[in-house]
Amino acid sequence: MSGIPTIKNLDELTELVEHRPGLYLRYSKGPDADAGKPSVDYESRLELPGLSVTVLDAERWWTLPLRDWLARQICKYTHLAEKDEERHAWVLTGHMVGRGPDHEPLIDRVEPVAWLDDSVVEQARDHYEKVFDAGRDSTG
Numbered sequence: 001m002s003g004i005p006t007i008k009n010l011d012e013l014t015e016l017v018e019h020r021p022g023l024y025l026r027y028s029k030g031p032d033a034d035a036g037k038p039s040v041d042y043e044s045r046l047e048l049p050g051l052s053v054t055v056l057d058a059e060r061w062w063t064l065p066l067r068d069w070l071a072r073q074i075c076k077y078t079h080l081a082e083k084d085e086e087r088h089a090w091v092l093t094g095h096m097v098g099r100g101p102d103h104e105p106l107i108d109r110v111e112p113v114a115w116l117d118d119s120v121v122e123q124a125r126d127h128y129e130k131v132f133d134a135g136r137d138s139t140g
Contacts, residue, residue, distance in 0.1 A: 006115040010123040014067045017056045024053035029086050031112035041101050050097045050106035074124035089116035
């Protein structure tokens with residue numbers, strides 16, 4: 001599986017993101033499967049100019065711990081891995097070339113950084129549900 005290291009816990013991911021800005025998260029079959037294949041907007045069937053990803057760097061307005069941000073970002077798209085057991089979370093870097101239909105960054109010149117062990121996703125889910133009003137929306 002691409003010979004990249006595996007991150008084993010949420011603390012390890014937090015430390016990585018603190019020391020290496022510009023990282024993204026993606027749920028897919030992995031770097032080898034994604035190589036040379038941009039994402040597709042499934043509603044319009046248009047090919048996008050890069051891979052759709054989630055930002056791991058916290059926004060400037062974020063005043064809570066980075067660990068909280070990461071738990072939330074990891075949980076945003078866990079449903080993709082739950083629907084397809086061949087999809088896994090992995091960390092990457094690259095060059096942003098646009099935004100997708102859900103305003104997500106699209107990147108090219110992808111460099112794989114690490115896999116996220118499934119236990120990291122579980123830790124993130126537990127942390128997210130403990131810290132946030134999970135599932136709450138603007139309608140109250």
